[in-house]
Amino acid sequence: GAVVSQHPSRVICKSGTSVKIECRSLDFQATTMFWYRQFPKKSLMLMATSNEGSKATYEQGVEKDKFLINHASLTLSTLTVTSAHPEDSSFYICSARARQGVDQPQHFGDGTRLSIL
């Protein structure tokens, strides 16, 4: 149980393109989803917390107009990297928390490797 699916797993695109990444909880309802960014050989950096039906909460230093988050249902959150540039190239990972409470652990997707040429 507690499977989180992330799509696509790999994206290569030109500078200036907008890229959408989907995060789905397959076998549970997720009130809250999280979006992380990970650089090579570094730990995960929380970008934003996504709550179903409300605006996302962004961490300090993360541009909300650059990284658009939509959490329209209890099983789907999307991250759109708008007008992507080479410095946006990274490994983006989402996680989801089961609906029943904050003491439930987060379960992670397998990440999306984004490369901007």
Add this chain to the structure above:
Amino acid sequence: QKEVEQDPGPLSVPEGAIVSLNCTYSNSAFQYFMWYRQYSRKGPELLMYTYSSGNKEDGRFTAQVDKSSKYISLFIRDSQPSDSATYLCAMTLTGGGNKLTFGTGTQLKVEL
């Protein structure tokens, strides 16, 4: 000083060895502690989730929490080549479903 300190390794051990992975933290308000395993180019996989000080065992894995020393450990018994991965400790103030603070991860290699 980072909130969570973790030796990045790499740590190389022979198959069958007992592995000890550790994290220290500075914020005594952390209440929930997790260990995640991350294979290359994959997302983290939850291994252990603990709240109180003491030991928690699951198969070959034992998580140990010492809140008085602000120190957590993960022990892996009878290590296998398939255990080769990066191990991330994570902790949170109010439950594993809230904002996690991660260590930098320890890269483990179990050799035949």
